Amino acid sequence: MIRLTKQADYGILLMTQFAKVGLGGMLSVSDLATRTGLSAPMVNKTVKLLSKAGLLNSSRGVHGGYQLSRGASAITLEEVIIAVEGPIALTECQEHAGAGGGCGLHASCPTRINWGIINHALRDSLAGITLLQMIHPLLGVPRAKRPQLRT
Amino acid sequence: MIRLTKQADYGILLMTQFAKVGLGGMLSVSDLATRTGLSAPMVNKTVKLLSKAGLLNSSRGVHGGYQLSRGASAITLEEVIIAVEGPIALTECQEHAGAGGGCGLHASCPTRINWGIINHALRDSLAGITLLQMIHPLLGVPRAKRPQLRT
């Protein structure tokens, strides 16, 4: 099953909390834990990744916490997912291309061109959705193109 | 890391072998193993899934094997991946919606609309690539749109 990891999901959920409180809003780990229902350690672990990726700024000390480093309209799902789970690509295919045994037969790898298409399509659709859109879903989506629920 | 499983990759590799031999071409598990360099048991396991999904027809007995159930231009990557790894969706989100604790806060789930967009985009791009295209990559792709290699 091809699926996002739970932690990436958490990352998005957490970032939407920041989007709701706006650019200056500061939230601590315990704030986030109560807001989302996630365990504090898990929130801790995840926001650290988001912070390290530059999506959140951190402040230590008593009234510390995290806040958005940019406006919610300037952060995309692609960035959030990359921050938590690393680069987005459905296939590797070229990572161990040196060994010769990589993806089976070397000859059958014009395939890569098609994977390029697919990977780009996925990335583009993730890069096209901002945190602002996540909290105000239908803004800017033409009525005709609004997808059905229940995937 | 969001990535296709190896078995799905194998599934695609195997299906492209069938595409190469054409609609009537019959290949046994051992044929496929030598052609692809995969182990016979692994090939076995994978073609069974493809067969059960109706993408391949099987013949038992001495000169048996598998063959395409349709032309290579009528089978898409989406079908192959679904046959091997199940439904394609980056998020579940509605599967355990009954419990109330599902994806954290229930209130933060207008989110689903955006996931719908993303899941559809991914599926569409997978459904847009046929086995025939996999073996003749550039057919039908306008030169301007041909992606760079090395994703």
Added chain:
DNA sequence: AGAAAATAGAACCTTTTCGGTACGGATTTC
């Protein structure tokens, strides 16, 4: 200065999934 509240970073364990193998059975051809 010292206590408290917060992040930073690393290490660790448990559970699930993936990747791969093995085995007993059924079916067709020679």
Added chain:
DNA sequence: GAAATCCGTACCGAAAAGGTTCTATTTTCT
């Protein structure tokens, strides 16, 4: 009836995901 082939299931080891814990370090408040 023997050999080749598919069918189905069960099993195991390794890797990854999911989650917790512990020890700094920094800042604020009293």
